[in-house]
Amino acid sequence: MNTISSNLQLAVQHHRANRLAQAEQSYRQILAEQPDHPEALYALGMLAQQNGQLAVAEQFLSAAVQVQPDSVKAWFSLGNLSLAQEQFSQGAIAYRQALALRPDSLPIYNNLGFALQQQGLFDEAINYYQKALELKPDFTEAEANLGNALHAQGQLSKEQQIYYAQLNHQLGVARKQAGDLKTAVAFYRAAIALQPDLLDAHYNLGVALQEQGDFEEAIISYQKILELNPHNGEIYFKLGKIYQDQNKLPEAIAAYQQGLKLTNPQYLKAFIAEPGTEKAEEVPITPELPQGEVIVRNYKFPKIPAVAASEKKRPFWSVVILAYQRTDYLLECLASVLAQWTGEEEMEILVMDNASTPPLFDLVNAIGRGIVSYYRNSQNIGLVGNHNTGITLSRGQWIHILHDDDYVLPGFYSQLKQSLEDCSDSVGAAFTGFDNIDEKGVFLSKGDIFYWYGEDRGIIQDWLSQIVVTNPLRPSAIVVRRQTYERLGGYCSELSDLNGWELCKRIATFYDCWYEPEILACYRVDTSWYTNKMSNKLFLTGNHAVFLRRAIEITESYLPTDFCTEITAKARSYNFEYILKRRVIIPLKAGNLTGALRMLQEALKIDRSPEAVAKLFAWLTQDEAAPLRDEIAAKLLAVPGENIPDNIPTELKSPQTAIAP
Structure with a gap:
């Protein structure tokens, strides 16, 4: 296979796997050898368009059609690129060229019709839509576009307008599901133009605009809905x-x-719109709480005291919202819980402000006054301390700890209560399915737990052997029986960001866990994850691996003896590879070789088996490990050599050449 063919094959593989940088490099290597290679020119044009470099994309696609004027896909793609830039006359030219080469292509007829329609050439546009429908009568997009063109000319009856409005709306929904928000917005707008009171179209248009960040336009859509339905x-x-x-x-x-x-009628009754007096309310300070320890087999954890006896009925739920400094998401988080609040007999809501400056009291009270109990720590006691303080202050039978940037979906509390209210005392915790969302609240993916257990509601079988190895859960989806905390203690302060995993392992050692498969919570993912990790001292210094090792060691102290060795070996093997493949690269790429070396030291403390050492040496041969490999070699060479002692046996000494007397 020649170089160009092999590079093309490699480039296509990279492109299909979405490794765009590597694909571009391979395509450019082809052009370096053959500047007029049509496939490389076309592919680079498509890559540039994917990356939002529309001018560069146009250059490559124009070059591609010059080199290969009979390429239908190049002309068609050039037409699509023109449409994306609202260059409708240029798009029509490209589509006509493509249609001359492929006169039976449905998408070309449809897109050419659209390009002409946008120029006000309705008769021509209608002609091309009709030709597309002659070839395929159920071509929905062409049918909707035909209806839009006829409507622009006033040729539709009221009944036809309603029909085509629904058709456009359906296409908008389909395009949004496919991730094409721009086209979805166009279809929603067309639906509204045909049927101005179509609430679903206004709603979905607002959602799509909101996801695109077009907030003012989204507000207009939502306000239109409120004009049609104020309630x-x-x-x-x-x-x-x-x-x-x-x-x-x-x-x-x-x-x-x-x-x-x-x-929420209960909220309407209980919410106090204004303070009871004109005097400014004092910010409540977290009370001093007793400190203690509980021993779980061979390790001590922070004690969670039992709820003090009281005539007041204990609620089923305690929702503890942890807050510090941020106001970005707190209202949304609070509102998601308050929307499901059904009275103080059913649920108490606590906000634990970890010494924010200024306090978050006014913000919390703005929508929670009369319902939410707010506490502000006199000083920052750390995330773990805030967890344990909130649990200690709670009175509910079940506790849900919610971080202020996450939220719950409708039905979270009612559905879990239905499952947990009469469940066995052996169940110490429960969790639901959850979605991962980005900073804007846009869906990213389903939580890993969905792929582990799917829709199998009930007590998880063999849960301990799985959670000990790795943690697929997120805090927003987990609830814990308060008696579980009272018996096993609170969060461990020794483990930094891994304290939640350790607690799940501790609970799984002594209790069953219930799984509610429906997606009922949202966990917010920082999409600048890698950048943040690159600047996070926990990862740069290698300390994350230290905490990972300690989490495994602490768990060993209370695991059942009959399978502690086997299950811990699996955890050590898995997390050794986890550090090697996903964590050591963070300090390494940041140029922190000391931190990278510490990661490897801790990885070997986690697993020193021959298999692990072999994997380490294999990893060190990779290109990404070159700086670390050189550092290790330099350290070995710097180890001082010892002088050869005089008492080495004669047979081990180097032979001497005899000198004649």
């Missing part, structure tokens, strides 16, 4: 989210208040 509480939640993202907190508060009042 739609869900829309006020949508508006609250937008105002929160815009940091317009007074507007966000007003929207969330109204949404809660419209959707």
